[in-house]
Amino acid sequence: MSTFIQFHILTRYGLSNPNRDDQGRPKQAMIGGSPRLRMSSQSIKRALRESAFFALDLAGNRGTRTKRLHDGLLDRLTAAGHPVEKAAEIAGQVAEVFGKLDNAPKGQHHRTATTLAFISPEEWATAEELADKAAAGEALPDKKALTKMILRKADGAVDIAMFGRMLADNADFNRDAAVQVAHAFTTHAAQIQEDWYSAVDDLNKKEETGAGHLGETGFGSGIYYQYVCVNADLLVENLAGDKELAAKGGEALVQALAVATPGGKQNSFAHHPRAEYLLAEAGGQAPRDLSGAFFAPVTRQPWLDASVEVLEKIRADLDAAYGPGCDDSRVMQVGKGGTLGEIAQFVGDTIRGL
Known part of the structure; x- marks a missing residue:
């Protein structure tokens, strides 16, 4: 029986466009009949791999x-x-x-x-x-x-152990991903806004009017729900049985999840949010995400508190119907208790104790 570590994260993004579609606009999704902003799992995994926590804490143990x-x-x-x-x-x-x-x-x-x-x-x-x-x-x-x-x-290679790989010509050496990363989406209805901008030619003559360049870009804002599931036993297996390295990887993952973000339009919007709610669960129970909490978009203010409330309600309701969804858990909520360090230690200890 595998041990699963699951993360449920709420992060508030201000005006930003961290993950763009083929037209350069923020990615979107229709959920429960309402429009949401979205960030793809691929962009999130890239941000995790490129984070300082992976670069520094896992130096020498990252693939290319x-x-x-x-x-x-x-x-x-x-x-x-x-x-x-x-x-x-x-x-x-x-x-x-x-x-x-x-x-x-x-x-x-x-x-x-x-x-x-x-x-x-x-x-x-x-x-x-x-x-x-x-x-x-x-x-x-x-x-x-x-x-x-x-x-x-x-x-x-911790990142290959986490996110897997496929070698079409040598399938025997594929690696199953030990970490599943869902697409993140806003807990409430959210729409793209447009910004028309201009740039001025520094050497324009006084008698010349108009801008040197005109353009437009899309942006949005909202509170994103992110779900991530780690098969801790598979992570250790992919790392040739090295529990200590797997634990270090789990600790780096926790810290990166809280602060790493896709870098789209970073210079234009300077989005550097940090997770304001992070629930970590560990146990042998079958994984279950809590995205269903947000099929009906959150409409009450403040949105963050309302999002936490409906998330915890569906968790309690599922536990009441199916039994406890984990053996142990930790919560960090900014302003209300818990720390990121405590969650990282919880994850590391869980992996070391396998």
Whole structure:
């Protein structure tokens, strides 16, 4: 039986456009028949991976999502003095373990993969080591053997362990995500507003009128509900059984969830919100999100207090119908008690105690 750690988070965003659609406007969703603002799970996971907590607390244990392993190996070998043609051939053989490569343009040697690959530090280091040996004259094994030498089913890459990966050409080395991240959406009805703006040419002559540039951008504001579920046992398994590293990852995740945000239009709106309500639950019960609390949009002011009230009511109602949804929990609510540090410790202790 797996242990699940679930997070229910309410964060108040002022005027902002953190996650844009294909037209540059804030993403939206219709929920319960009312329009809401939305942030995609992909944008949130990116913000978590790029947060200072992951960068500092998990230094050396983060993967790299890229199409450019070939170019990294090529540059490494040519910098060591190997002929570019030989370096390109070796880099191609090694990099194709992670997926097919595009053909190099005529007269060039740089190639990119056709799909992004999520590469762990151990895999990258092994790829470099094998490329170095091949450049020094050691024969590379065939592709099947090379794949088994480089790819890992589990290692120390915390973000790959959390968010998983898919390798279309080597499905045996896919990793199931231990962390599920839902799309965030406003607990109340919210609509996009438009901002028409202009820019002035500093060298305009006095007799010239009008702006040097005209544009428009969309923005919105609201209180977002975010749900995240962690399969703690799978997280440890994906990290080759390293509970301490998994616990550090869980603690970094908690802190990032409270402050990390997608960076769309950051310079225009300077949105840097912090979670004002964070409920963490742990136990062996089947996960359940609490998004149903907001199918009927919150209409009472203050919206944050009303959102907390309906969230806790549906939680209590579900517990009454199905039994307790967790074995233990912690709450942080700004102005009312609990701290982020206490929740991080709760999560870390839960994972260490598996």
